[in-house]
Amino acid sequence: MTNIEVNTAMKLRTGKRHLREGIKNIFRNGWMTVASIGAVTTTLILVGAFLALMLNLNQMADNIEDDVEIKVLIDLTANESQIKSLGEDIKNIDEVASVKFSSKDEELENLIESMGEEGESWQLFEQDNPLNHAYIIKAEDPVDTIDIANEIKGFEAVQEVNYGKDVVQKLFQFNEYARTIGLVLIAGLVFTAIFLISNTIKITIMARSREIGIMKLVGATNGFIRWPFFIEGLLLGVFGSIIPIAAIIVGYYYLENTLGDKISLSFVELLPFNPFAWQLSLIILAIGAFIGVWGSVMSVRKFLKV
Amino acid sequence: MIQMKDVYKTYANGVTALNGINIDIDQGEFVYIVGPSGAGKSTFIKLMYREVKQSKGTIVINNTDMSELKEKKVPFLRRNIGVIFQDFKLLPKLSVYENVAFALEVIEEAPRNIRKRVMDVLELVGLKNKARFIPDELSGGEQQRVSIARAIVNHPKIVIADEPTGNLDPETSLGIMKVFEEINSKGTTIIMATHSKDIVNTIKKRVIAVEDGLIVRDEHRGEYGYEA
Numbered sequence: 001m002t003n004i005e006v007n008t009a010m011k012l013r014t015g016k017r018h019l020r021e022g023i024k025n026i027f028r029n030g031w032m033t034v035a036s037i038g039a040v041t042t043t044l045i046l047v048g049a050f051l052a053l054m055l056n057l058n059q060m061a062d063n064i065e066d067d068v069e070i071k072v073l074i075d076l077t078a079n080e081s082q083i084k085s086l087g088e089d090i091k092n093i094d095e096v097a098s099v100k101f102s103s104k105d106e107e108l109e110n111l112i113e114s115m116g117e118e119g120e121s122w123q124l125f126e127q128d129n130p131l132n133h134a135y136i137i138k139a140e141d142p143v144d145t146i147d148i149a150n151e152i153k154g155f156e157a158v159q160e161v162n163y164g165k166d167v168v169q170k171l172f173q174f175n176e177y178a179r180t181i182g183l184v185l186i187a188g189l190v191f192t193a194i195f196l197i198s199n200t201i202k203i204t205i206m207a208r209s210r211e212i213g214i215m216k217l218v219g220a221t222n223g224f225i226r227w228p229f230f231i232e233g234l235l236l237g238v239f240g241s242i243i244p245i246a247a248i249i250v251g252y253y254y255l256e257n258t259l260g261d262k263i264s265l266s267f268v269e270l271l272p273f274n275p276f277a278w279q280l281s282l283i284i285l286a287i288g289a290f291i292g293v294w295g296s297v298m299s300v301r302k303f304l305k306v
Numbered sequence: 307m308i309q310m311k312d313v314y315k316t317y318a319n320g321v322t323a324l325n326g327i328n329i330d331i332d333q334g335e336f337v338y339i340v341g342p343s344g345a346g347k348s349t350f351i352k353l354m355y356r357e358v359k360q361s362k363g364t365i366v367i368n369n370t371d372m373s374e375l376k377e378k379k380v381p382f383l384r385r386n387i388g389v390i391f392q393d394f395k396l397l398p399k400l401s402v403y404e405n406v407a408f409a410l411e412v413i414e415e416a417p418r419n420i421r422k423r424v425m426d427v428l429e430l431v432g433l434k435n436k437a438r439f440i441p442d443e444l445s446g447g448e449q450q451r452v453s454i455a456r457a458i459v460n461h462p463k464i465v466i467a468d469e470p471t472g473n474l475d476p477e478t479s480l481g482i483m484k485v486f487e488e489i490n491s492k493g494t495t496i497i498m499a500t501h502s503k504d505i506v507n508t509i510k511k512r513v514i515a516v517e518d519g520l521i522v523r524d525e526h527r528g529e530y531g532y533e534a
Contacts, residue, residue, distance in 0.1 A: 028399045214395045219384035
């Protein structure tokens with residue numbers, strides 16, 4: 001064998017040794033392992049439930065915001081070239097995502113359709129349509145709606161700009177608050193989780209600080225000592241996320257099937273089980289693995305200075 | 307092999323353990339370190355495998371200047387030195403076999419070699435039939451022997467022993483001394499701190515006496531020199 005082959009073989013079997021030791025430690029530490037997994041489980045259930053709530057609320061807020069559009073009523077006296085140049089001007093606003101021209105006939109059709117049976121009486125106007133041509137505009141980011149509307153007001157051949165001013169303003173404000181609060185809460189929760197779990201793990205490792213000292217005196221490098229702890233932490237995190245993931249999948253499935261039918265407002269719509277529940281599970285697994293490894297490796301670091 | 311020049315050690319709490327040590331120990335020597343309790347024997351020994359760092363002076367082990375040894379390289383120094391600790395320092399959750407094997411896993415020995423070498427060395431210290439026991443299930447003397455097995459299993463150049471026979475009955479002590487003499491005859495340097503007058507006076511070797519942090523006596527085939 002060449003030197004490189006020998007080195008790779010050595011690394012491979014050392015890796016296998018660390019894996020074996022990490023798994024063995026899970027069993028050697030009995031109740032401490034149970035305590036750590038319990039801490040991970042509890043916090044991940046909280047984080048998971050909260051994430052599900054926040055992401056759904058966020059989605060609803062997005063849905064509402066996506067429905068916001070600006071309708072520019074074009075002055076009745078405007079001629080074709082004025083209408084065209086107005087369209088160009090609107091397109092040139094940076095924050096505008098799309099501009100759609102809607103002729104007065106289309107506008108009337110939409111109106112009749114939206115009014116259902118009552119709309120029939122409007123059919124009389126098909127001969128002499130009193131409505132305006134209109135541009136329907138969507139903003140790149142719905143938050144810019146108000147600014148865009150104000151800018152368009154100053155353009156020529158504009159009769160009126162409609163976007164439900166009061167509602168939109170309050171809505172955006174509310175959504176912004178909701179998102180900020182949610183973000184802060186999630187960050188706080190994850191931080192607390194990390195703190196809690198790393199503390200539990202730290203206690204289990206503290207009990208082993210003497211062992212770490214002994215390993216160092218026998219000639220083990222820091223890396224050699226750290227790897228089994230890394231694997232142990234990873235496993236603790238993964239095991240700790242099993243119950244939360246199961247709870248999320250079952251709970252969300254149940255919620256969607258019962259609640260989903262009762263509430264049928266267009267914007268109050270839960271994120272679909274597939275793929276949302278799976279994505280959330282993956283996030284929970286990742287958070288679990290991360291805090292397990294982080295808590296373990298950070299705690300062991302303290303005892304490596306012998 | 308081991309050289310110390312004007313070595314001082316003062317601990318953080320102000321206690322001065324060593325007051326200017328000069329020593330030169332060659333490859334293959336067998337040295338007893340004697341002296342009353344608290345004289346600085348343990349500190350003297352701990353300097354050799356860097357559990358303790360000197361405050362002043364020069365220490366050269368295996369041609370490595372200890373004051374220039376980087377923290378990262380310390381494990382590699384320790385792999386060439388087998389240490390038998392007064393309090394054994396066995397890993398409590400590992401079996402006898404695993405404790406001894408650990409010293410070989412650390413140097414990334416191939417698993418098939420580990421098994422054979424661990425069993426050989428356990429046979430040498432008379433613990434082959436207790437390989438699966440954990441330290442708590444063993445007597446003090448047996449734990450001592452596990453510690454010895456771990457120290458010598460990877461054929462270190464130096465074996466340092468702090469009171470290796472302190473907990474053993476005379477018969478077992480003699481067995482341990484035989485093991486030391488055997489590995490010494492193959493060229494391993496042995497440094498052994500002891501309070502055993504019988505051993506020092508029976509198995510004659512170089513004797514270094516430490517008192518009040520100074521070497522007060524250094525003689526070949528010396529006597530213990532204290533009342534037991």
